[in-house]
Amino acid sequence: MNVSARAVASGGIGLGALAFWVALPPVESSAAVWPALAGGLAVACGVWAARRGERRPAWGAIAAGVLGASLGLLATHAARGNLSAAVVWSALLAAMLVNATPLTYAALGGLYSERSGVVNIGLEGMMLTGAFFGIWGADVTGSWELGLLIAVATGGLLALGYAFFAIHLRTDQIISGTAVNFLALGITGYLFVDVYGTNGTPSLRASQRIPDVTISTSSNFFAQAFGQLNLLVWLSVAILALTYVVVFRTPLGLRIRAVGEHPSAADAVGISVVKTRYAAVTLSGMLAAVGGAYLSIGFVHSFNENMTEGRGFIALAALIFGKWRPAGAFGAALLFGFSSALAQRLGTIPHWSSYAVLFQTLPYVLTLVAVAGVIGRSIPPAAAGRPYAKQ
Amino acid sequence: MSEDEQGGLVSGAPTVAERLALAQRAGGVLGSLLTAAVAFFVGGLVVLASGANPLSTYRAIFDGSGLNWLFPWVTGDDRSFAAANLQQTLLLTTSLLLCGLAVAFAFRSGLFNIGGQGQYLVGSIIALWVGASFETMDGPLHIVLAIAAAALAGALYAGVAGLLKATVGAHEVITTIMLNWVAVWVGSWLFGHGGALQSHANGGSIPVSDPVSPHAHLPVFWGSPVLQGLDVGLFVALAGLLVYAVVLNRTTLGFEVRAVGFNPEAARYAGMSVARTYVITMAIAGTFAGLAGAVDVLGWEFQIGVNDVQTSQIGFIAIAVAVLGRNRALGVLASALLFGALLTGTSTRNLDPTVFRADLAANLTLIIQGLVVLFVGADVLVLWLWNRRRRLRAAVT
Numbered sequence: 001m002n003v004s005a006r007a008v009a010s011g012g013i014g015l016g017a018l019a020f021w022v023a024l025p026p027v028e029s030s031a032a033v034w035p036a037l038a039g040g041l042a043v044a045c046g047v048w049a050a051r052r053g054e055r056r057p058a059w060g061a062i063a064a065g066v067l068g069a070s071l072g073l074l075a076t077h078a079a080r081g082n083l084s085a086a087v088v089w090s091a092l093l094a095a096m097l098v099n100a101t102p103l104t105y106a107a108l109g110g111l112y113s114e115r116s117g118v119v120n121i122g123l124e125g126m127m128l129t130g131a132f133f134g135i136w137g138a139d140v141t142g143s144w145e146l147g148l149l150i151a152v153a154t155g156g157l158l159a160l161g162y163a164f165f166a167i168h169l170r171t172d173q174i175i176s177g178t179a180v181n182f183l184a185l186g187i188t189g190y191l192f193v194d195v196y197g198t199n200g201t202p203s204l205r206a207s208q209r210i211p212d213v214t215i216s217t218s219s220n221f222f223a224q225a226f227g228q229l230n231l232l233v234w235l236s237v238a239i240l241a242l243t244y245v246v247v248f249r250t251p252l253g254l255r256i257r258a259v260g261e262h263p264s265a266a267d268a269v270g271i272s273v274v275k276t277r278y279a280a281v282t283l284s285g286m287l288a289a290v291g292g293a294y295l296s297i298g299f300v301h302s303f304n305e306n307m308t309e310g311r312g313f314i315a316l317a318a319l320i321f322g323k324w325r326p327a328g329a330f331g332a333a334l335l336f337g338f339s340s341a342l343a344q345r346l347g348t349i350p351h352w353s354s355y356a357v358l359f360q361t362l363p364y365v366l367t368l369v370a371v372a373g374v375i376g377r378s379i380p381p382a383a384a385g386r387p388y389a390k391q
Numbered sequence: 392m393s394e395d396e397q398g399g400l401v402s403g404a405p406t407v408a409e410r411l412a413l414a415q416r417a418g419g420v421l422g423s424l425l426t427a428a429v430a431f432f433v434g435g436l437v438v439l440a441s442g443a444n445p446l447s448t449y450r451a452i453f454d455g456s457g458l459n460w461l462f463p464w465v466t467g468d469d470r471s472f473a474a475a476n477l478q479q480t481l482l483l484t485t486s487l488l489l490c491g492l493a494v495a496f497a498f499r500s501g502l503f504n505i506g507g508q509g510q511y512l513v514g515s516i517i518a519l520w521v522g523a524s525f526e527t528m529d530g531p532l533h534i535v536l537a538i539a540a541a542a543l544a545g546a547l548y549a550g551v552a553g554l555l556k557a558t559v560g561a562h563e564v565i566t567t568i569m570l571n572w573v574a575v576w577v578g579s580w581l582f583g584h585g586g587a588l589q590s591h592a593n594g595g596s597i598p599v600s601d602p603v604s605p606h607a608h609l610p611v612f613w614g615s616p617v618l619q620g621l622d623v624g625l626f627v628a629l630a631g632l633l634v635y636a637v638v639l640n641r642t643t644l645g646f647e648v649r650a651v652g653f654n655p656e657a658a659r660y661a662g663m664s665v666a667r668t669y670v671i672t673m674a675i676a677g678t679f680a681g682l683a684g685a686v687d688v689l690g691w692e693f694q695i696g697v698n699d700v701q702t703s704q705i706g707f708i709a710i711a712v713a714v715l716g717r718n719r720a721l722g723v724l725a726s727a728l729l730f731g732a733l734l735t736g737t738s739t740r741n742l743d744p745t746v747f748r749a750d751l752a753a754n755l756t757l758i759i760q761g762l763v764v765l766f767v768g769a770d771v772l773v774l775w776l777w778n779r780r781r782r783l784r785a786a787v788t
C-alpha cells in the first residue's frame with residue numbers, strides 16, 4: 001500500500017510541474033483553468049498520500065502543486081509576448097545547468113568533508129581561490145588545462161591548511177572555516193589588485209578557456225538546451241556519479257562515512273580517523289576550486305574581487321537541502337540553479353523585474369524550511385563539527 | 392590539553408605552555424595580544440612581498456585612522472585632519488562594537504551567531520523605513536521609535552534562528568547564514584528598481600531609498616554634522632556594552648546563558664530551560680545587531696542603496712571583533728576600536744597613496760582579519776608546537 005501512495009505522491013509532484021509547464025511555451029495555455037486544475041490535482045494527490053503515511057513525498061507534492069499553480073497562474077496573467085520572449089524553455093534549462101555547475105562541484109566537495117565529520121564553512125573561500133588561481137594559471141601558462149590544475153592545487157592546499165587547524169589543532173571548525181573565507185577573500189583580492197591592477201584580468205584566448213562541448217547546433221528543443229554546454233558541466237555529472245559510487249559502494253566510502261558517524265568505533269577497527277579526514281577535506285577544497293575555476297575560465301572568462309558572491313554558501317545550502325547525499329545535493333543545485341536562471345530571465349520583463357530579485361532568496365528559504373523539518377528533516381552526519389581526539 | 396597537564400605533573404616546574412594556558416584562563420589578554428601581533432606580523436610580510444615598507448605602511452594606516460589625534464604634538468591642520476579621521480574610526484567602532492556584542496553574547500551561551508550581518512541589515516532597513524516615514528512626528532520621539540523598532544526587528548530576526556535551534560535543533564550556523572542572505576536579497580529588492588522602499592526622486596531611476604527625515608538624525612557631538620561627524624550613537628553602543636557586562640555577570644539570565652554555554656546538559660540537570668535560554672540569547676544578540684543598524688542609518692548613512700546592502704561587511708568583521716575580544720566586554724571594545732581604526736586607516740580616502748595603495752590595503756585588512764580569526768586558537772598552536780618539541784626531544788634521548 002505504501003508503494004502506491006508513494007507513486008501517487010510522485011505523480012502529484014509531476015502534476016505540480018505540469019501546472020507551471022502548461023503556461024509556458026510551447027504549450028502556452030492562456031486559460032487559467034489548466035494550471036489551476038493541474039495544481040489542484042497535485043495537492044489532492046499529496047493529501048491522499050499524506051493520509052496513507054507517505055509524509056515526505058506527500059508534502060513535496062503539495063508544495064509542488066501550490067508552487068506550480070501559482071507560477072502558472074502568474075504566467076497566464078503576464079503579457080503573452082513578453083513571456084514567450086523571455087521564458088524560452090531550452091535557454092532556461094541551459095542557464096539552469098550553467099548556474100548549477102559551480103554549486104554542484106562545491107556541494108560534492110562539501111559532501112566528502114562533512115561525511116567525514118568535518119564541517120566545511122570555508123567552501124566559499126576555496127571556490128574563490130579556485131576562481132582566481134584558475135584564471136591566473138591560465139593566463140601565465142597559456143592553457144586552460146594547467147590553469148584548472150593550478151586552481152585544484154591551490155584549492156587543495158587551502159583546504160589542507162584548514163584541515164591542519166580543524167583536525168590536528170582541533171580548533172572550532174566553524175571559526176576556522178570562517179577564517180578561511182576571510183583569508184581567501186583577502187588573498188585573492190590582494191593578488192588580483194597587485195597582479196592585474198585596475199585593468200582587470202586580460203581577455204582570454206580560446207586556448208585559455210575551458211571549451212564547450214558541441215553535440216548539436218540544430219534548432220530543436222534538446223539541441224538548444226544541451227547541444228552546447230561547457231566541458232565542466234558534463235564533467236560535474238560524471239563526478240556526481242563517481243561520488244555516489246565512491247561514497248556508497250566502496251570500502252573507502254564506508255570508511256569516510258564511518259569516520260563521520262562514529263569516529264571512535266572507526267578508530268577501534270583500525271581506520272585512521274585523522275588520515276581519512278585529511279583526505280576528505282583536501283578533496284573538498286579541490287572540488288570547490290574546480291567550481292570556482294569553472295566560473296572564471298569556463299563561464300565568465302574574467303575575475304573580479306569576491307566573484308563567487310556567496311555561491312559557496314548556496315552550495316552548502318544545497319548539501320543540506322539534499323540531505324548530505326550526492327543525488328540530493330545535485331537536485332538541490334539544479335533547483336537553485338533554476339531559480340537563479342528564472343530570476344535572470346524574469347529580470348528582463350518590465351513588470352517582473354523588481355520581483356525577480358526575490359527569487360534569489362529561494363535557496364536560502366528552502367534550506368531554512370528543510371532544516372526546520374517541514375518537508376522531511378535534514379540530519380547531518382553524527383560527528384560533523386566534532387574534533388576527534390584519540391583515546 | 393590533558394597531555395600537557397600530565398607532562399607538567401611529571402616534570403614539576405611549569406612549562407612555558409602551561410604558564411601561557413594559565414594566562415589564558417586569567418583573562419586571555421595575552422592570547423589576544425599574541426594573536427593580533429602574529430596577524431599584523433604576517434600582514435607586514437605580505438606588504439613586504441609586494442615591495443612596500445611594512446613599517447611606514449602601518450604608520451600611514453595609523454595616521455589615516457586618526458589615532459594620531461591622541462598625540463599632543465600633532466597640531467594645526469594635521470590635528471583637524473586627524474580629528475576628522477578619528478571621527479570616522481569611532482563611527483565604525485560604534486557599529487562594530489554593537490555587532491561584536493551580538494556575536495559575543497551568543498558565543499557565551501555556546502551559539503555561533505554568524506548572522507550578525509543579516510540582523511544588522513534588518514535593523515538598518517527598519518530604522519530607515521521608520522526614519523523616512525512619519526514626517527510630522529516629534530524629533531526625539533521619532534528617533535526613539537526608529538531605534539526601538541530596529542532593535543525589535545533584529546531581535547525577532549535572530550529569534551527565528553534561536554527558535555529553530557530550541558524547537559527542532561536546527562544548527563544556528565546554518566540558519567543564520569541563510570537568514571543573512573535572505574536579508575541581503577530582500578534588501579536588494581526593497582531599494583532596487585521598483586522595490587517597495589525605493590526613492591521616487593529622479594523618476595525612480597536610482598536604486599536607493601528615501602533619505603531619513605532630518606529631525607530623526609542623531610545629534611552630532613564632535614565634528615561637523617554635514618561631514619559625518621561623530622554622533623551620539625557611540626553612547627548607545629557604550630550603553631549596550633554596559634548592559635552586556637551587567638546582564639552576563641550580574642543577573643540570573645546571564646548566569647543561565649553562561650551555564651548553558653559551559654555545558655547545556657549540566658544546565659538542564661540544574662533545572663534551567665536550555666531551549667528558552669537559546670531563544671532569549673539569540674533575541675538579545677539580534678537586539679544588539681539591530682541597534683547597530685539603527686545608529687548607522689540615523690547617525691551618518693541616512694540613505695541605503697542596493698550597493699550598501701550587498702557590500703556591507705560589518706556583521707562579518709564583528710565575528711573577528713568578538714573572537715579577538717574573547718567575548719569579554721572590554722575585549723570586544725578594544726578589538727572594535729582596532730578594527731574600526733584598521734578599516735578607516737586603509738580606506739581610499741584616508742590612506743596616503745604614496746605609501747601604499749588603498750585598494751591593496753583594504754584586502755590587507757581582510758587578510759589580517761582572517762589571520763586573527765584563524766590564530767585565535769594561537770594558544771592551541773603554541774601548545775601543539777610545544778608538545779611536538781618535547782616529543783621529539785623524548786625520541787632523541
